[in-house]
Amino acid sequence: MTADKIDASELGGVSETALMTLNGRAHQAGLPGAILQDPMAIELVDSIEFDFDKFGRKGQEMALRSLAVDACAAKYLTRHPQATVVALAEGFQTSFWRLSEAVRDPQFHWLSVDLAPVIALRERLLPASPRITSLSQSALDYSWMDRVDPGNGVFITAEGLLMYLQPDEAMDLIIQCAKRFPGGQMFFDLPPTMVKRLAPKGLKSSRRYRVPPMPFSLSTVQLADLVNTVPGIKAVHDISMPRGRGFFFSTVWPAIWHFGPTKRFRGAYTLLEFG
Structure with missing residues (x-):
């Protein structure tokens, strides 16, 4: 191991996919004309x-997902500047x-x-901030909800999470968030329903890596x-796939994403509003 690097080889299972996501995002951020500005990912x-x-290929999908959730979160934080993410x-x-x-005069709090x-x-690996609180626990341990002050708004992100949960676990997480955080929002992504079959x-993803099973998915319907x-x-809200780089990701894929007959067969970026 290189002396000045931090070993991450202990991560396995679904936790290891965090490194795959990071690698794809960093690769895209380092390209000329990058679609995502993420110098910290490169440093990581x-x-x-x-x-x-x-992990194999480092396509645009991870960077595009980040653009999608950033846009939704920034819009919410503009209206709720002291919200908890x-x-x-x-x-x-x-x-x-x-x-x-991205947000003017950022005041939001962050719960990781x-x-x-x-x-x-x-x-x-990452710098500390008085606005960041970290909790070492599963998202399914709902005690994290007790650490959230919903008074100023709540925006929940579940990037690359729900698809790895069992269907009853994923649905209960959604149900509990809707119950606990009226006025809040939740962003998550899901693969096409055919993937689990x-x-x-x-x-x-390569000869040397298999992404863990994804037992949970829902169609856009x-x-x-x-x-x-x-x-x-x-x-x-069915969130649009941001436009990427190159003809396929800037033109073809966005058109397929919105094409009625195929919508129910694709994956989804979903934003829930809680009442």
Whole structure:
């Protein structure tokens, strides 16, 4: 191990996917004409001792997801400047610093929730802030909710989380958030529903790495119906895929994303509003 790098080889399972997400985001941020400004992600990859190459391709998807959630969060924080942002299973996201740059006079508070090995690495690798509180626990340990003051607004992010949960766990997390945080919002992403059927053991991203199984997903039709089936949800927004770099991601994929006959078969970026 390189002396000045921090070893992350102990991470496994779903926690290891945080490194895959980080690597994809950092790669995209380092390209000329980058679609995402994330210098901290680049610094993180350079600071971690890990075999990132085993993950395979470093496509635009992770950077585009970050753009989508940043836009939703920034819009909410503009209306609720002293809100609490809860980052569930945050991994090595650097959203706090991107949003602090994007929001005028940032006053929001940040609650980072993840398993102990990830939080320990975050605290070694990332700068501290009086506006950040870290909790070493599962997102399914709902005691984190007691640490949130909902009076000034709550924005919950669950990037790359719900799909790895069992369906009853994922739905209960949504139900409890809607119950506890009226006036708040929640952003999450899901893969196409066919993934859990076609790859029950997980998708291979390279010859040396298989992404963990994703047992939970909902179609855009099912997501839209949450407003009728989950008390406390007053609106469900199907968030557009941001435009990326190159003809496919700037033109073809956005068109497919909105094409009616195929919408129910794609993945989703979803923003819930709680009443």
